[in-house]
Amino acid sequence: MRQARSVCASNLIVTSVTWVRFAAIRSAFRHQTVSPDSVYA
Structure with a gap:
C-alpha cells in the first residue's frame, strides 16, 4: 500500500x-526571446 502511494x-x-x-x-x-539553450539548461 505504501509502495503504491x-x-x-x-x-x-x-x-x-x-x-x-x-x-x-x-x-x-511563442515569444522568440529565449534561446533554446537556456530552455534546455
Whole structure:
C-alpha cells in the first residue's frame, strides 16, 4: 500500500515537471526571446 502511494507521488512529480518544461518551451517558441539553450539548461 505504501509502495503504491510513493509510485503515484513520483508519477505526479514527473508529470508536473514534464508540463512545466513543455510550457517553458512553448512560451519560448511563442515569444522568440529565449534561446533554446537556456530552455534546455
